[in-house]
Amino acid sequence: MRRALEGIPFGVAVSVAGDRVAGYAQDRAVHGFVWSGGATQTLPLPADRLSIVNATNDSSAMVGTYHAPNNESHAFVVSEGALTDLGTLGGSGSAALAINSRGDLCGSSELADGGTHGFVARSGSSLVDIGVPFGGTSSDARGIDTTGRVAANARIGPVSRPFVYLAHLTPDAGETDLLPKTDAGKRYASAHVAAMASNGRIAGWAIAPTESKSQVSCVVWMFDGMTGTHSVAESASRNSSES
Numbered sequence: 551m552r553r554a555l556e557g558i559p560f561g562v563a564v565s566v567a568g569d570r571v572a573g574y575a576q577d578r579a580v581h582g583f584v585w586s587g588g589a590t591q592t593l594p595l596p597a598d599r600l601s602i603v604n605a606t607n608d609s610s611a612m613v614g615t616y617h618a619p620n621n622e623s624h625a626f627v628v629s630e631g632a633l634t635d636l637g638t639l640g641g642s643g644s645a646a647l648a649i650n651s652r653g654d655l656c657g658s659s660e661l662a663d664g665g666t667h668g669f670v671a672r673s674g675s676s677l678v679d680i681g682v683p684f685g686g687t688s689s690d691a692r693g694i695d696t697t698g699r700v701a702a703n704a705r706i707g708p709v710s711r712p713f714v715y716l717a718h719l720t721p722d723a724g725e726t727d728l729l730p731k732t733d734a735g736k737r738y739a740s741a742h743v744a745a746m747a748s749n750g751r752i753a754g755w756a757i758a759p760t761e762s763k764s765q766v767s768c769v770v771w772m773f774d775g776m777t778g779t780h781s782v783a784e785s786a787s788r789n790s791s792e793s
Contacts, residue, residue: 713728
């Protein structure tokens with residue numbers, strides 16, 4: 551479906567090849583779109599259905615969230631021009647945040663009890679709850695690479711703790727803890743993953759407390775194979791008390 555966009559467009563993600571940009575346009579309403587080859591592709595939805603496209607892949611699929619007919623916000627995937635409502639994990643809302651080249655996707659959903667868990671869905675399959683490790687209370691899945699590994703965060707009180715979810719690929723694999731260590735070998739106080747590239751590299755941030763202030767670092771996690779072996783490269787840091 552192609553129609554003129556109304557409002558101010560915002561790009562939020564780009565495909566691996568770099569020729570497809572996902573986003574939304576905001577005016578009196580919000581409508582998701584993908585821009586490619588000088589043309590804008592909107593969702594196959596009535597004009598009064600609000601939507602946001604959060605990611606797209608090189609196969610022209612796109613994922614995001616939309617205002618479903620039951621007035622709930624649901625995750626969706628559009629493939630070959632058809633929109634599929636992905637439903638929820640039992641609650642009233644969900645959002646798909648990333649998709650890989652195979653059509654596997656991830657995101658987060660409300661539960662029947664009001665909590666929030668991340669999910670992953672293999673191409674054409676239903677949502678799989680990734681749970682909450684480390685004794686946390688909620689989780690969200692932020693990215694998925696070509697092999698299907700999922701980068702996610704667990705919320706433990708005021709602290710965020712990142713991990714990679716692998717159980718849908720290898721049932722006994724569990725999850726890989728991504729909370730980095732300082733040069734002195736101490737765990738960071740909190741960390742958060744924000745995005746995952748197709749090659750498994752993950753970007754985010756971490757907070758390392760010091761005696762007088764907290765140091766905030768931009769972090770890149772680099773994975774090696776399916777085992778979850780990883781290293782951390784801090785690209786930038788800043789003390790939180792600096793102006």
